[in-house]
Amino acid sequence: MSEEFINAATKEINEEISGIRSILNYCKSDSDLYANADKIQKHTHKIKGLAPMVNKDDLGLLSSLLDSILKKIMKGKKSTCLLELFITSIAEMIKSMTFSNYDLDKIKKHASKISSSIS
Numbered sequence: 001m002s003e004e005f006i007n008a009a010t011k012e013i014n015e016e017i018s019g020i021r022s023i024l025n026y027c028k029s030d031s032d033l034y035a036n037a038d039k040i041q042k043h044t045h046k047i048k049g050l051a052p053m054v055n056k057d058d059l060g061l062l063s064s065l066l067d068s069i070l071k072k073i074m075k076g077k078k079s080t081c082l083l084e085l086f087i088t089s090i091a092e093m094i095k096s097m098t099f100s101n102y103d104l105d106k107i108k109k110h111a112s113k114i115s116s117s118i119s
Contacts, residue, residue: 001053009050010097013059016043016050017093024087033083034073040086041070047093058104059096062089065111072118079118085111 001009020043027033033040044067051060066089069082089107096102 019043037070037073
């Protein structure tokens with residue numbers, strides 16, 4: 001990938017993360033998250049696709065897990081502590097974009113466990 005593409009994609013990922021954070025700032029409960037799932041999912045979907053193109057595979061995997069959870073929510077599935085998961089995930093995403101070798105394994109495992117529990 002060209003340097004120009006990498007810079008543009010990195011900027012877009014940061015904008016998508018910021019978009020999610022803005023939505024989450026208005027969410028006070030899991031119910032608020034459910035009501036905004038479709039808006040958040042548009043951002044996670046973009047991050048899921050762009051992250052691997054700029055060597056942020058773990059970020060792409062975390063976004064994919066969150067995207068899957070949001071799709072389940074949009075189909076009417078519910079769980080507890082999802083707002084907390086998303087707030088923590090966004091903080092971790094920001095760190096992963098700031099620090100080149102930031103480890104997302106802990107949050108990915110947590111998101112995967114929650115995703116698996118939503119049936």
